[in-house]
Amino acid sequence: MIxxxxxxxxxxxxxKLILEKGGIAFTISIPLSTYGVLNDIGEKVKIFIYLSLxxxxxxxxxxxxxxxxxxxxxLLLVPGIGTGSALRMLxxxxxxxxxSMVIKGDTESIVSIKGIGxxxxxxxxxxxxxxxxxxxxPDSFESNAIRALISLxxxxxxxxxxxxxxxxPTLEELIKQALKKL
Numbered sequence: 001m002i003x004x005x006x007x008x009x010x011x012x013x014x015x016k017l018i019l020e021k022g023g024i025a026f027t028i029s030i031p032l033s034t035y036g037v038l039n040d041i042g043e044k045v046k047i048f049i050y051l052s053l054x055x056x057x058x059x060x061x062x063x064x065x066x067x068x069x070x071x072x073x074x075l076l077l078v079p080g081i082g083t084g085s086a087l088r089m090l091x092x093x094x095x096x097x098x099x100s101m102v103i104k105g106d107t108e109s110i111v112s113i114k115g116i117g118x119x120x121x122x123x124x125x126x127x128x129x130x131x132x133x134x135x136x137x138p139d140s141f142e143s144n145a146i147r148a149l150i151s152l153x154x155x156x157x158x159x160x161x162x163x164x165x166x167x168x169p170t171l172e173e174l175i176k177q178a179l180k181k182l
Contacts, residue, residue: 002060006046012038015087017062019047028062029083031072031090037064052083061087071095078127080120088115099135102128145174154182 005028007021014035017028028047030038039045047062048069061083063069068090075086089098092113101109102125110121142163148171149159162181168174 002049002051004046004048005062006044009039009041009043009045012041015091017047019045019062026060028060029087030062031068031087033068033090033094034062034064050083054083059083063090067095071098074128074131075124078120078123080123085115089113099132102132105129142174144171145178148175149178 005019005021005026007019007026009017010020010025011018012035014032015029017030017035017038019026019028028049030047034047047064048066050061050063050069050072052059052061061069061072063072072086072090075081075089076083081089098110100106105125107118107121107125110116110124111118116124145163146156146159149162150156154162159178162178163174166174166177166181168177
């Protein structure tokens with residue numbers, strides 16, 4: 001596995017980068033979001049890599065940040081989304097915008113992304129919604145208390161507001177104090 005390559009930019013196009021490292025030139029497919037923040041030709045750059053092996057062909061995909069690469073890998077989890085579709089999606093929308101659409105279940109906005117129809121949008125929602133919802137609330141006393149309040153039928157926004165105003169040494173105490181404030 002290759003995590004990243006740090007080398008000199010030899011050539012760059014909106015969807016392709018040629019990076020030289022140790023006398024070897026790597027051709028790397030990139031999204032427009034990475035192209036927009038690349039260093040000038042001749043300068044050094046660090047690119048996070050996703051290595052794809054398909055039909056006995058190795059192909060490198062590069063991203064300026066790990067977050068961008070993780071987004072690409074999330075998209076590949078969805079049936080019917082290949083590397084080309086995932087790269088086009090990264091070129092069309094930011095991770096935060098996409099994550100927000102998925103959490104809200106906003107099929108209409110997802111369908112507006114180039115190359116995504118209603119069937120694929122539903123697959124994206126089905127595959128990624130729970131993953132992104134879990135990432136929203138970090139695991140801590142506060143997050144466990146929020147989950148507990150939500151399971152009791154309290155609105156998620158209201159639960160977050162309540163918990164953010166309370167400081168308690170234990171999970172149980174945090175939940176008790178939140179319930180008293182209702």
